[in-house]
């Protein structure tokens with residue numbers, strides 16, 4: 445396994461006895477309670493160990509060790525990795541998949557990754573309380589750009 449990230453961008457890996465999403469059985473990665481509490485649009489759920497379901501077709505975003513479940517509509521952001529979401533890929537600076545696609549179609553390139561990266565380097569990100577995964581969005585943004593470039597026939 446490659447060492448993917450450090451600093452603000454790291455989360456602990458899922459344990460081997462990871463609990464699974466009650467909806468679709470996805471093996472979610474742990475998310476800090478602070479992140480769940482910050483993104484819940486209702487009252488803060490009871491404190492427990494939460495995991496993130498990353499399956500695009502599943503409506504569940506967080507599920508907890510004591511049975512709490514938060515779906516897309518229970519959050520104050522609409523995660524771009526959910527098909528029910530609105531395509532948001534950077535939750536700190538509010539970039540959407542559509543913004544990247546528009547830049548790519550207009551100029552064949554996008555400045556969004558670099559723009560986010562400079563903000564992160566300047567210490568302006570707050571992924572723990574803005575991003576559903578609680579971690580940096582750059583990996584997902586890079587992947588989104590790669591997929592869009594392929595779909596749109598744009599050469600990087």
Ligand SMILES: [Zn+2]
Pocket residue numbers: 465466467468469470497498499502503504
């Ligand atoms: Zn799920």
